[in-house]
Amino acid sequence: xxxxxxxxxxxxxxxxxxxxxxxxxxxxxxxxxxxxxxxxxxxxxxxxxxxxxxxxxxxxxxxxxxxxxxxxxxxxxxxxxxxxxxxxxxxxxxxxxxxxxxxxxxxxxxxxxxxxxxxxxxxxxxxxxxxxxxxxxxxxxxxxxxxxxxxxxxxxxxxxxxxxxxxxxxxxxxxxxxxxxxxxxxxxxxxxxxxxxxxxxxxxxxxxxxxxxxxxxxxxxxxxxxxxxxxxxxxxxxxxxxxxxxxxxxxxxxxxxxxxxxxxxxxxxxxxxxxxxxxxxxxxxxxxxxxxxxxxxxxxxxxxxxxxxxxxxxxxx
Amino acid sequence: xxxxxxxxxxxxxxxxxxxxxxxxxxxxxxxxxxxxxxxxxxxxxxxxxxxxxxxxxxxxxxxxxxxxxxxxxxxxxxxxxxxxxxxxxxxxxxxxxxxxxxxxxxxxxxxxxxxxxxxxxxxxxxxxxxxxxxxxxxxxxxxxxxxxxxxxxxxxxxxxxxxxxxxxxxxxxxxxxxxxxxxxxxxxxxxxxxxxxxxxxxxxxxxxxxxxxxxxxxxxxxxxxxxxxxxxxxxxxxxxxxxxxxxxxxxxxxxxxxxxxxxx
Numbered sequence: 385x386x387x388x389x390x391x392x393x394x395x396x397x398x399x400x401x402x403x404x405x406x407x408x409x410x411x412x413x414x415x416x417x418x419x420x421x422x423x424x425x426x427x428x429x430x431x432x433x434x435x436x437x438x439x440x441x442x443x444x445x446x447x448x449x450x451x452x453x454x455x456x457x458x459x460x461x462x463x464x465x466x467x468x469x470x471x472x473x474x475x476x477x478x479x480x481x482x483x484x485x486x487x488x489x490x491x492x493x494x495x496x497x498x499x500x501x502x503x504x505x506x507x508x509x510x511x512x513x514x515x516x517x518x519x520x521x522x523x524x525x526x527x528x529x530x531x532x533x534x535x536x537x538x539x540x541x542x543x544x545x546x547x548x549x550x551x552x553x554x555x556x557x558x559x560x561x562x563x564x565x566x567x568x569x570x571x572x573x574x575x576x577x578x579x580x581x582x583x584x585x586x587x588x589x590x591x592x593x594x595x596x597x598x599x600x601x602x603x604x605x606x607x608x609x610x611x612x613x614x615x616x617x618x619x620x621x622x623x624x625x626x627x628x629x630x631x632x633x634x635x636x637x638x639x640x641x642x643x644x645x646x647x648x649x650x651x652x653x654x655x656x657x658x659x660x661x662x663x664x665x666x667x668x669x670x671x672x673x674x675x676x677x678x679x680x681x682x683x684x685x686x687x688x689x690x691x692x693x694x695x696x697x698x699x700x701x
Numbered sequence: 702x703x704x705x706x707x708x709x710x711x712x713x714x715x716x717x718x719x720x721x722x723x724x725x726x727x728x729x730x731x732x733x734x735x736x737x738x739x740x741x742x743x744x745x746x747x748x749x750x751x752x753x754x755x756x757x758x759x760x761x762x763x764x765x766x767x768x769x770x771x772x773x774x775x776x777x778x779x780x781x782x783x784x785x786x787x788x789x790x791x792x793x794x795x796x797x798x799x800x801x802x803x804x805x806x807x808x809x810x811x812x813x814x815x816x817x818x819x820x821x822x823x824x825x826x827x828x829x830x831x832x833x834x835x836x837x838x839x840x841x842x843x844x845x846x847x848x849x850x851x852x853x854x855x856x857x858x859x860x861x862x863x864x865x866x867x868x869x870x871x872x873x874x875x876x877x878x879x880x881x882x883x884x885x886x887x888x889x890x891x892x893x894x895x896x897x898x899x900x901x902x903x904x905x906x907x908x909x910x911x912x913x914x915x916x917x918x919x920x921x922x923x924x925x926x927x928x929x930x931x932x933x934x935x936x937x938x939x940x941x942x943x944x945x946x947x948x949x950x951x952x953x954x955x956x957x958x959x960x961x962x963x964x965x
Contacts, residue, residue: 395867454863454872455835455845479866480831480848487832488839490800496926497800499830509930514829515718520933527926563844564878567860568871585964607964625850625864625885632738632823632884640964650714654829661962662941663955669943676938679958683946691952696965699956 386472387441388414389465391458391485392434393477395571397426399433401582402477404541406534407437411544412506414472417441419465421458424448427550435548437541443553455481456561459488464555466493466529473508478533479581486533495528502538502637502658516631516650517657536581537637572626575611580627583610585640586659588629590614590652592645592666592685595622599689600644606696612636614646630655644685648673665689702759702876705810706746706820707837708778710771711736711827718827724929725796725922726827728768735774738822740889743778745882746820747890749854760784762813766794766805772905779900780892786905787813793910796922799828803836805920808913810841817857821881823848834881844874850885 388410393400403418410416418439420430427444434442443465450457462485466474474489476482483499490497501510509524510532525531580586587609589600597611604611612629613622629636631654641659646652648664648671656662657676664673669682681688712718712731719727735743743763750759763778765771766789775786789809797805810816819841824831838845849861849872857876862869864885892900910917918924944954959965 454847454870456838459839481866483831484835484845484847487799487830487835490832490926491803491836491839494926496798497830497832498927499832513935515827516714518718518935519720520935521724521929522931522933523927523929525926526928560842560844564846564872564874566870567873570869572867572869626869631826631829640959640962661964662938663958665951665955669945674941674943676941677943678938678941679955680941680943681946681951681955682943683951687949688946688952688955691949692955692959695952695956696959699960699965 386414387417387469389462389469389471389474390416390418390439391462391476391482392418392420392430393479393482394420394422394430397422397429399430401541402536403434404437405536405539406475406477407434407439408539408542409504409534410475411438412504413508415440416546417443417469417471419443419445419462421445421447421461431548431550435546436543438544438546439548440546442548442550444550445553445555450557450562452566453562454564454566455484456488456564457557458485459492460557460561461555462489463492465553471529473530473532476533478535483533486531490531493528493531495531496525497531498523498525499533501532501534504532504534504538513658516654535635535637577604578608578610580610580612580634581636583636583638585609586612586636586638587642587644588612588614588646589617589644590646591616591620593617593622595620597623599686599693603642603689603693606693606700614652643673644689646673647671648676702753702818703813703816704746704749704759704761704818704820705764705813705816706742706761706778706783707806707833708739708743708763708765708774709736709825710734710765710767710774711825714826720932723796723922724932733770733773735777736822736826738824738826738884739774741882741884741886742820742822743781743783744889745852745886747782748887749818749852752854762787764806764809764813765789766802766809768795775905776900777892779903779905780896781890782896785903787908788905789908789913791910791917793917793921796925797920798925798927799830799832799836800926801920801924803833803840805910805913805915806833806837807840808915809908812908812913817876819879821879823881823883834879838879841879844878846872846874846878847881849880849882852880852882852886
């Protein structure tokens, strides 16, 4: 069976959930080989994590020479691995960085690229959601090695024991890949809540919060959910941009999305329309968000949400 | 200093966007405009010019690739304050994917010549892949300094703040380079009446593929490295239940709904 390269998405060796989704999808296409680009002493730990999801091999690329540079060296590393292994496909997470790596890699390998896939079939054909979720598109790569950037939550991770054999892979990175230098890095502050793009439940707030996200946060905590926001709330300075859901923020596809005080502009819909179940609470019964919902409450979020939170907490005991 | 800002003519996101029978985006039948996200790129290009020691020595060229109407995107950039425009148009370009588009853009940047800075938006509002800036950097063998929420330049040095997926980073590089900016980088200006009048007299070149030395067989739908096999309009979501909150009834109903779906 041909290898399928899966780029491990990790923070300092801690493997992120979308990687397990990629490995699950990779098993449909061939035999998953995970690629770890990171500190040499973290490779074994990452390999332990990915072998549970079927990684037969783990290529460990020591990043000590390339870590301070943006994107380009990772694309070169994948190129060299692809040339060595002739994989059936290359999968990366469809994050901004994942897509940039994939874009450069596509040019290097002369291969077609699909981004933002929400599903991948065994024959490599993909499903994407476009035009703010109003259309679904089926596509496939017709030239070279298919490079597919897959959105978080595209598959539920399924465990399957793999050999997880670690192979060190030395890369030669060109000087021109080492020109955009990361001079400072400030890790995102941990909120103690699930990561927005990975969360099963997202509770989001917009202009209707009036700037007070307490009811949103309390409901999120009662449900074990992530907190999100509309652009209006971010632009008002009520919450940092990293919480923004929509065209220019994060795209989420959780099991449950609860929009509070969010009108539902097309740019916001683009970031949440593929959520499985959508709930909205809004004072304005004309708000376009109500066109999308499975359940809507026309009411004041400052009274509705605390009452819901209290009841949820009570039922949890 | 020579700055090229890449702008895309896209179907209006608030209009009824659709596909043609060959599964390409309908770019003729739907009203189009300069992609909103590219306005931020034009804005940053103009600010870099205005903040430089000698703004008169900085030339901002707006570049687009697309059908006849796509020239409107360049015109808007000229009205905002760009100095010159370049429109690459050729029937063979229709249906090009990001890979072919980045080839045409790269060749156009080379044709414009002596470019210090290529500025792009973070994504288009139609295809929205967000990969063209990285592909352009790859093709031009330039550093990419992408997804900037804050841009600072000092001579040939560029520093940006980038809100990455897991960290906020400061990234630096020396021109020439490819820069892309997000909608956080600063509100784009509206063209003034004076700007609109002045734009009419600004140089606007039209190139065909052969002017750029691109073989028509390298671009377009038939040679795209990906194929769209189906496009389906999403069925409208079945109308959900909507209740009016009266004295706490909304909260109770919502809790019941969440419980029925096993979320609690």
